[in-house]
Amino acid sequence: MKTTVLKFFTLSAAIFAFSTISFGQGNTATASGVNAGANIITPIGITNDEGTELQFGDLIATSTEYTVTIDATSGQRAYTGNAAFFTETGYSTADFTVTGEAGAAFKITLPADGTVSLVSKTGTGADMPLTTFASSIGLSSSLSETSGSKTFSVGATLTVGADQTAGEYSATFDVTVAYE
């Protein structure tokens, strides 16, 4: 599809050049309208930085529900309720790199609440919902004027149920970018 599109552009641009010159003498209004069509923009893309996962670390199940939040900006782990951490390390944000047209504005779409839950790998524990996904640069930003890229981190809040079954839990989530 991309190849096809490129061909169309090339053809389109070539004809413009021709028609612009021809018309230049007689109809400048048409010519100026034509120029806008030749503006080709580098497609926007996003990658999940190698080895970065949204990790909440080792948590201890307690008799009451609690939440653990990985802060997108600071990367720190915070909690509410009767949270208990088995280790003080092993948590992290998921990091992403966006590439595209230098200086272009783009928006980020993160999973909505209620769409992602960590699932027990052994199938023995209840799902743990992930909510309040957040980006370290907000949901609107711009690509670097020089490099045409931008990196950001994503955090979220995990709700651990009362007497949550011990074991490993994981999930995948989608992050989407688009030019604004």
Next chain:
Amino acid sequence: MKKLILPLFFSLLFTGFALNSYAMDDDPVVTATATAELVEVLSATEENQLNFGRFIAGESGGSIAIANTSAGTVNVTGTVATIGGGAPSSASFSVTGRPNTEVTVTLPADGAVNLTHTTSSDVMNIATFSVSDSSPALSATGVATVYVGGTLTVPNTEIAKGIYTGTYTVTFAYQ
């Protein structure tokens, strides 16, 4: 001149098509992973109660110490004398949690625990709590047993006779 108009129309047509093609492309999406590990709740139960047995205070009192071992050996000082049938015992606690991890044990501070007479207000203090292992390792099946002993201070003979009871707190935590 008329011939040149046609290419222009084509051009506009193509442009419109090309732009539309880009607009229809799905926005790029990347899938990332989120993980967490839930560790077993650490729990402890008292299997045996700390019991100083049955004794006579004597003229000037003294102390009774229970060793932090399974046997819970009794050691008396002063004029205190033990009497048979009291079933003195160290306390034993069964701890369960994540296999192959160490836990820390926190005992009551000296002066914090008293045994109170069942009918009068007389009290006897327990101090120098000790545990058989202050950082026991949970086994491959996630269990460990520790023994707690202490020293009971017995005042002189004027203290009320009878049964004295009290409670204390032992805290276990992952290291």
